[in-house]
Amino acid sequence: MSVTSKIRRQGGAAVITIPPTLLKLLHLEVGAQLELNVVDGELIARPAVAATRKRYSLSELLEGAEELQKLNAQTSETLEGDSVGRELG
Template sequence: MSVTSKIRRQGGAAVITLPPTLLKLLHLEVGSQLELNVVDGELIARPVVQITRKRYSLDELLQGSEELAELNEQTAWARDGDPVGRELG
């Protein structure tokens, strides 16, 4: 697919426009980021892949605390006791 776009000035920046068809083809939307490179005199624009972080609900976070409490119970023996060497107490 070949698209022609005119460079224009907007404020202090030079701007090109991308037609909606091209955005849809590249799975981009307004606000997406592009990595721009010049290779052999050609401008190459690649979408920047954003790593999405999973959002957890409060219930999911608290569920993890139950597992952590169980782990703490299982390893309590390793934290009990008096210093045996020169470590700080």
């Protein structure tokens, strides 16, 4: 499928319009990211491949939580008592 689109100025950017039929054909929506390349003088636009993120288990996410509880217990007395400076209370 071949479509002609005009380059126009919007603010400080040069913008081209992608017709809805092409978006449907490529399974893209407004806001999707495209990877743009120039090959032999031609502009190639491909859907950007999202970087895969590591999935953490609950135990991995909670790793170290016990140490934080101990630290909070050790420093809890700093929250008690009268102000010694210009703290907000």
